[in-house]
Amino acid sequence: MVKEQFRETDVAKKISHICFGMKSAEQMRQQAHIQVVSKNLYSQDTSHTPLQYGVLDHRMGTSEKDRPCETCGKSLADCLGHYGYLDLELPCFHVGYFKAIIGILQMICKTCSHILLSKEEKLQFLDFLRRPGSI
Incomplete structure (x- = not known):
């Protein structure tokens, strides 16, 4: 006797279409948690901590096992990361x-x-x- 997969008939739905697209610059700014303005990665003092408003800022997610994310408070394994944006002087x-x-x-x-x-x-x-x- 072969087992058959259980499927509720009234629950199954068909996906009609999927749309992919780019967000506008304004939408990205609204969804971002911080604006990245610093070009340096770490502070220049002896603590060697990620610089605030830099690309390694802990508000965009943590990169250290023993330090939680400053936005959601989750650990490295649980935090998915948060958006930051960078305004460029010239198009690229x-x-x-x-x-x-x-x-x-x-x-x-x-x-x-x-x-x-x-x-x-x-x-x-x-x-x-x-x-x-x-x-």
């Missing part, structure tokens, strides 16, 4: 997208900003976009 590129960005930039004309395609290729793509189910 994500290293993981460099190859894609360079590929896109190589396909665009530097003087007129049009896509570098022949007239036949442009018409072919426009035709494809007008009939999305043609493949």
Whole structure:
């Protein structure tokens, strides 16, 4: 006799869709616990403790076994960590997208900003976009 998995029929639900996206800068600031403003990791005195408002601040979670998190009070094993944000002076590129960005930039004309395609290729793509189910 084979055991069958017990499943309540009225409890099972089907997930219709999942959406992934980026948070805006304002949303990140609202959800953050601190703003990171210090470039130094540790204080310069003999105690060698993480600097307040630095990237190792204990309000974003603890990194020491014997010290609790200053935000939630949990230990190293139990605290998941808390958000901090850093305002950058200049925009920066994500290293993981460099190859894609360079590929896109190589396909665009530097003087007129049009896509570098022949007239036949442009018409072919426009035709494809007008009939999305043609493949």
